Amino acid sequence: MKFIKWFFLTILTILILLFAAGFVLSYFYKDEIVAKVKTDINKNFNATIDFGDVDLSFLRSFPDFNLQLNDLSIKGQEEFEGVTLADAKNIELDLDVMSVINADQPIKINTINFTDPNIHVIVLKDGTANYDIAKTEAEASEESYNFVINLESYAIENGQIIYDDRAGDLYVELKDLDHEGSGNFTETVFDLITKTNVAEISAKTGGITYLRKAQGDLDMTLNANLDEMKFTLKENELMVNALKINADGFVNMLNSGDIDMYLTFDAPGNSFKNFLSLIPGAYTRDFEDVTANGQLAFNGFVKGTYSAEKNKMPAFKVFLDIKNGDFKYPGLPLGVKDVIANININSPSSDFDKM
Numbered sequence: 001m002k003f004i005k006w007f008f009l010t011i012l013t014i015l016i017l018l019f020a021a022g023f024v025l026s027y028f029y030k031d032e033i034v035a036k037v038k039t040d041i042n043k044n045f046n047a048t049i050d051f052g053d054v055d056l057s058f059l060r061s062f063p064d065f066n067l068q069l070n071d072l073s074i075k076g077q078e079e080f081e082g083v084t085l086a087d088a089k090n091i092e093l094d095l096d097v098m099s100v101i102n103a104d105q106p107i108k109i110n111t112i113n114f115t116d117p118n119i120h121v122i123v124l125k126d127g128t129a130n131y132d133i134a135k136t137e138a139e140a141s142e143e144s145y146n147f148v149i150n151l152e153s154y155a156i157e158n159g160q161i162i163y164d165d166r167a168g169d170l171y172v173e174l175k176d177l178d179h180e181g182s183g184n185f186t187e188t189v190f191d192l193i194t195k196t197n198v199a200e201i202s203a204k205t206g207g208i209t210y211l212r213k214a215q216g217d218l219d220m221t222l223n224a225n226l227d228e229m230k231f232t233l234k235e236n237e238l239m240v241n242a243l244k245i246n247a248d249g250f251v252n253m254l255n256s257g258d259i260d261m262y263l264t265f266d267a268p269g270n271s272f273k274n275f276l277s278l279i280p281g282a283y284t285r286d287f288e289d290v291t292a293n294g295q296l297a298f299n300g301f302v303k304g305t306y307s308a309e310k311n312k313m314p315a316f317k318v319f320l321d322i323k324n325g326d327f328k329y330p331g332l333p334l335g336v337k338d339v340i341a342n343i344n345i346n347s348p349s350s351d352f353d354k355m
Helices: 002-022 029-044 097-101 272-276
Strands: 048-050 054-057 065-075 083-095 108-123 150-165 170-182 191-206 208-225 230-240 243-253 260-264 289-306 314-326 336-347
Touching: 002 336, 029 048, 191 230, 243 289, 272 289, 272 314
Parallel strands: 108 150
Antiparallel strands: 048 065, 054 065, 065 083, 083 108, 150 170, 170 191, 191 208, 208 230, 230 243, 243 260, 260 289, 289 314, 314 336
């Protein structure tokens, strides 16, 4: 979750610098102002940050100001030289008119939309992460800008995300991600209502591929406590291919950088066929026509603290029970019968040898 924080921080820093440089009032000097903003923002981050055209319109989102930032790119330095951390074709913000005109008011962002963003997160085996790009106060530019951002909603269109955690031996890839969220971001405690669709989800750890190009849909309400950086699941409905999963619990981002969590999941009301859809290669176009029977029990939890730097993993447990399973694909002469499974994986600590 920490990389989400720096991504928004980078965008908001660009915005603040644009307005601090008089972008609205000096639109005719746009090229000179944009060049200065690029120089200033690169003083504040250990990365090479660039963007293309900047467009401001009053008509496009009347009565708000509409600001568009095109072709953003954030590239790594030092051990991540040549690696693009993030880029986006277009970032669009609707800004409250009075907050822009009146310098005594905080800039109020009503909406922010990302089009075609690509994020590539890498965590090396020693815990070094390519998203940790914010400079310390001593390294950053001496200029400072006081601002408050009030956000009502946001959206991501056609996003691509890779999370490559080599310390935790976890690789996750999301393709064609569409996501939207809304909430009263002016409060420190509020409900964040989100809707997510992912065309392809792939995940592997320990050399085992658990998901390959699975489809995902998630409708979720998340209670956000920004003072404690604690996020608690409320109403939620997750579909991965044909399997419906319910989850409960919380994630707490600690000041130390560690992540404390307690999450549980189960899959009530599902059959063996629903679980069969998760097997890589099994969820084909004609899956609806697959004949399958069998009972399914599938649940588990994740509890404890995660830290890539300390090589610390939370405890987890996964239970899977399949009884009287059978399936047959259309067009094939034979099916598979007598599928029985009883799997109980229990890892009480970060030491996987104790599973």
